Amino acid sequence: MRSQNTQAFESYESQVRSYCRSFPTVFTTAKGPFLYDEQGREYIDFFCGAGALNYGHNPDLIRDRLVEYLQKDGVMHALDMYTSPKREFIEFYEEKVLKPRGLSYKLQFPGPTGTNAVEAALKLARKVKKRQNIFALMGAFHGMTLGSIALTTDAASRAGAGVSLGNVTHVPAPYMFPELDTLQYMETLLTDDHSGVEKPAAVILETTQADGGIYPMPVDYLQGLRALCDRHDILLIVDDVQVGCARTGWFFSFQRAGIVPDIVTQSKSIGGYGMPFALVLFKPELDLWEPGEHNGTFRGYQLSMIAAKAGLEMMLDQKVEEKVRAEEAIFAQAMEKIEAIAPGKIATRGVGYVWGVDLAACDGENAPGTASKRVLDLAFEKGLIVERVGRGNSVVKVMPELLIDQPTLRRGLDILTEAVREAVAP
Amino acid sequence: MRSQNTQAFESYESQVRSYCRSFPTVFTTAKGPFLYDEQGREYIDFFCGAGALNYGHNPDLIRDRLVEYLQKDGVMHALDMYTSPKREFIEFYEEKVLKPRGLSYKLQFPGPTGTNAVEAALKLARKVKKRQNIFALMGAFHGMTLGSIALTTDAASRAGAGVSLGNVTHVPAPYMFPELDTLQYMETLLTDDHSGVEKPAAVILETTQADGGIYPMPVDYLQGLRALCDRHDILLIVDDVQVGCARTGWFFSFQRAGIVPDIVTQSKSIGGYGMPFALVLFKPELDLWEPGEHNGTFRGYQLSMIAAKAGLEMMLDQKVEEKVRAEEAIFAQAMEKIEAIAPGKIATRGVGYVWGVDLAACDGENAPGTASKRVLDLAFEKGLIVERVGRGNSVVKVMPELLIDQPTLRRGLDILTEAVREAVAP
């Protein structure tokens, strides 16, 4: 490894830093599917800001709008005062995003992070239903502030809370106990007067669990859950922070199942250009907020609104949803090849442009995550950036930007395949 | 009032929106101390993004750096991977900000909001001290996510949490019971084996309470609190989100008292240009974080780092701290005049560039906040933007940008004075 100037980080930045440990180089510029470091090396980026860069790095269209707005001294920070960029964003979102999809939601602009959107959604659900409990799925990730971390399932993250986490009941994800009808399990929790579990205000889930190890929820599960929530007067919250914004082939990931959640959280790629931004959508009849009951300093960061609207325009004009659905097969084929490297020991899962290569069975007597770490390191050497998620950190997460050209996509998948081959070879 | 095109907000945005209700116009551009609406009207901004715009709107120096960075396709979003803007920010912060002030802190980049910084600080304090309780002051505001909202004291915000808020003990602020030595009160909570109050991991406070109604904490109180924390092995957290970044005449508000907190939270103006950004600083020996134990998607938003460093350069080059300390007298004089409008019924308080005009005693038999609302409305008509805080929302918060020229500052204070006069006239 070439020597890098990373002294400042090591001396002054908290050891809480993490991703830099996987990619020991200093990045400077980026474009489309590529990242560049200060030695000028090019990397294909299959990590994409953990889902924040669905439209790739620095697309010209958005960049030009940002520069133009900055140069005309557009108002930058306005809390939740009225501004013209916000008005344009809202109008575009309602007319071009929601209405064509048959959706009627009100928009809330919480603080510009996913966890903030989730915290707002929890508050609203509890307020509307006057219940304290929330159901979340085992395997879920919903954020790192105290309200959302109680939903998050990763043991290390939970331990970091430093206090007891309550008012949440974790229910098994459908893939965990194939012999068990997990919807029926929830039904029992709700109808058995001796279950010991309080009726929740809401059920929250990712339609494809990302951090849990890339698990797309079956369509009939999602539909059954929607029906269960209706039967029991429980709100359904879809957390679309990571797998929304066309990542799965639909702008809203729940469109795949033809269901309509009561509340939706968005962040990451909704910011268009890697910009901090978040939205909470909810059915108009749920809008029981008092003015200012949830607020935040950066909920009116105008540059994000400029980028967000431009990003949505790109997504629609370039028919990104259709592109993703059409190209899902490319992933499926590559994954088949990867599985064939060690039949029965490698599992792959995914939908649209979000896939996982599960190498847990390759760890043998090594510590969990050994094989996946080897893949990550080999890929990085070969010029591909991927990260790991899931139980034991043993799943390589494959998440390129959605506008990537097919040759680069295939090149990245080839590197990944090669890295897996080298990593699990005898 | 001229008719405005605000239909989109009213139809589609959640009724949680708040500040727009006070300022019924659509803002488009901004520069220095001024905001402009789409009718081209100019407003002097004494609100400043609730403290996020200490260097004014859109300063050229920062703007040019941002445009330059965008135009060269600098990496925008990098989670916590190494990047050159981050390295430059860290080095500048350590060399130019911390060292000259004799401070040795490690830097953590949490999600880019104040509440996220506070949540990280709470986690770290609880982890380091292995205790769950935290002391916060009555009158405090520390954020709106579940961990920080338990510290926040505003009843409406707390009610919004929807669950019981625990693991926090609120202690009286020194101004609340003049007859009581509130440090001695805390000492008793800690030493009386029948106080019923658990020893905390930390005490958190704003050195000047902003949301509580503009209350600068006395220097001897801050020093006594530092000593009390030392005596009892308790961490001292200063939340400098709103009153940091030179607002009080010192880059770190606690410099006023010559104390060194164990943990410091920054956000709002640290972003330089209204950019979402936040920092947690802590003494190196407290850096017990595991990698990734607190994370967040936008903790590596590079544009904020560009703006933040440029903002710090400006602050230092233009000797903003000294300017603020020197000009405090302008406020003091204006406040004296305002108090004289209704002697004994108007109270003013402040330090540096953050002041409050407390009109509670002017409400008479009207609802709390009636007089302050009248001031706000009259000021807005006259071209001045101010907001309200404090008990009963009865305190007008006066918080211009720090680089404002004296004539504009005086003009704004004159408008405020006139608005108060009209509002409280018989």
Added chain:
Amino acid sequence: MRSQNTQAFESYESQVRSYCRSFPTVFTTAKGPFLYDEQGREYIDFFCGAGALNYGHNPDLIRDRLVEYLQKDGVMHALDMYTSPKREFIEFYEEKVLKPRGLSYKLQFPGPTGTNAVEAALKLARKVKKRQNIFALMGAFHGMTLGSIALTTDAASRAGAGVSLGNVTHVPAPYMFPELDTLQYMETLLTDDHSGVEKPAAVILETTQADGGIYPMPVDYLQGLRALCDRHDILLIVDDVQVGCARTGWFFSFQRAGIVPDIVTQSKSIGGYGMPFALVLFKPELDLWEPGEHNGTFRGYQLSMIAAKAGLEMMLDQKVEEKVRAEEAIFAQAMEKIEAIAPGKIATRGVGYVWGVDLAACDGENAPGTASKRVLDLAFEKGLIVERVGRGNSVVKVMPELLIDQPTLRRGLDILTEAVREAVAP
């Protein structure tokens, strides 16, 4: 129904009173298996103080000891000072109860109620393991004070707490999802690093759930649970308050499975004569209590110790355990006949001297518990006292005293059979 003098109860006692609503008469005396009301009517008692009267009403042996002790002015109330009755009880319990069963436990005398014993057990488990979470089974009942009510599963009881109940995870009971290996489910909660469930200090259970609807836990389940707790360094608490004291054919109900819990709670029949009394037993190495760390005014009520020792003598001398095991078949036969009344619609379950007749399927379109209430009322008219438990209150609980003579036992079972027949007849 004859008119009764129950005015005082109706006027002055809180409407929280419950059992009196099922048995609208005033009881005066009792002996062996019989209760008598003030009209002189005799009732066979198959309720037995909800399990507090395993040796029947007022056995002469115990009565004589109590009278003798009272008449010699034996010390009555001594907190936890040393007394001779307490010394005799401890010695007898260690020598005659524990040692012959190969058990080595230390004894704690908590406040004289079951819930108090459970609260003490929870404290000790959490203290020893330094973990806050506890696993409890769905269907469980462990008491009504705030610590134990968090374990209790009955929805109405939980709602009465008035606050959010935390630090407990309810796991499915083995009978609830026959397709699911519920031990494996627990194993997954413990080993999946994304289960979202904190490792508990202890698992607590009744080896036969009483309030949940009379469900004896299978022996292999109990053994598997013991092994699981060992594997994961988790304490096993058996709550023997209701089904201990020979009720199931073994003094300790867990002897049926040949397992040794780490902590055992006893109350109800341990008091011998319906006396308030409770014990917590635990392995000596768990005795990390500080002096007085759990206390209570009536933990040294000497009359209970006199009765408790006398009761144990009776239990051993009269070989009650063997009697119960031998006579289990009488119940089994009666239950078979009851099931035959409406094949497929009546389910019966039980072990030893604790049985349930589950009439849920007989309610048809009526409210849950309609059929069981009819049985209870008919039985009462015919001179038999039984109560209801379980989901929807639809299970008639059959729990005679253990020293009952066979003719009376059979007579009671015949009345029950007849009541069921009349209740579910078309």
Added chain:
Amino acid sequence: MRSQNTQAFESYESQVRSYCRSFPTVFTTAKGPFLYDEQGREYIDFFCGAGALNYGHNPDLIRDRLVEYLQKDGVMHALDMYTSPKREFIEFYEEKVLKPRGLSYKLQFPGPTGTNAVEAALKLARKVKKRQNIFALMGAFHGMTLGSIALTTDAASRAGAGVSLGNVTHVPAPYMFPELDTLQYMETLLTDDHSGVEKPAAVILETTQADGGIYPMPVDYLQGLRALCDRHDILLIVDDVQVGCARTGWFFSFQRAGIVPDIVTQSKSIGGYGMPFALVLFKPELDLWEPGEHNGTFRGYQLSMIAAKAGLEMMLDQKVEEKVRAEEAIFAQAMEKIEAIAPGKIATRGVGYVWGVDLAACDGENAPGTASKRVLDLAFEKGLIVERVGRGNSVVKVMPELLIDQPTLRRGLDILTEAVREAVAP
């Protein structure tokens, strides 16, 4: 010290045992104000079961009733079914205790311990007011189960809970900060919209704190608190478990201040003869309980009802309240003499028959409680049993039975005086 047969306790009883450590002898019988050990030694009992023996040990009247009831095989255990002893108790209590005092309360029979009564009171208050928070006083003791321990203030007891204790706000007791109007402090918590403290369902207090160190609350404080509760629609709960039953000179301790609480808890001496028994009293309009919403196996222990009624008869017939008020002066005089032993270093406080000798200032550089422990040991040697309470366990609690003859009372006080003299002598 003579050698004692205490092997069984040391080998088999948990080290949680506490009082026995102060009184290393084995007690066998007791009568009136005297305890006797197995060497036949007589002790004057100024501890009285921590307040459970207000009518002395084994009064003949009650004993005879108990024996008679046992001998006629009166029903012993009846849960909350109707029984004749319960009817007689209720009628007597209403007619002879409540009505003559102008009180109208409904009676609830919770489990037979003080903590159980407090848990029931908390549930009811939270249910009626639909609020979760409760105010309790610093210095308070209300029990050791999870709901009541959150009210209890002793640090060691709280630590034993093993979980975070919430939904309670501790407010300073009036004696703690003489410069502070602690009622006004509470008023501020309730009316300041930035206090950070949730409005409680109830305020609970002992009118004389016992465990906190014997602090009678001033009459005007109690009246002011009643008024404050009325003003803010908050319930007032008086916990009369320890200082009720005529201990302070009034059957209900709150009669001293002429106030009427909304809810009252009783236990300890209400059982008459050291019997486990407890009551919750509340205004009829608060009786919103559902049947069985709070229950407990031993809430219908009939022997306690026999003893309780007999005890009340004695208390009334022998005019115990008047006796106590008249003899308060005997204590006052003795305390004056005790204070004179070391002027300025010994403080005494009390009312009626409950007094404290505070020796904190005598500990000098020794550990807190050293001086009080010496007094306790010396008194025991001289044939007097007293215990310690309060901050640092430095207060000797003086609490003889109320029917004691004056010579014995004076003899006991003389022994105490002598023990103090020896303990604090130079």
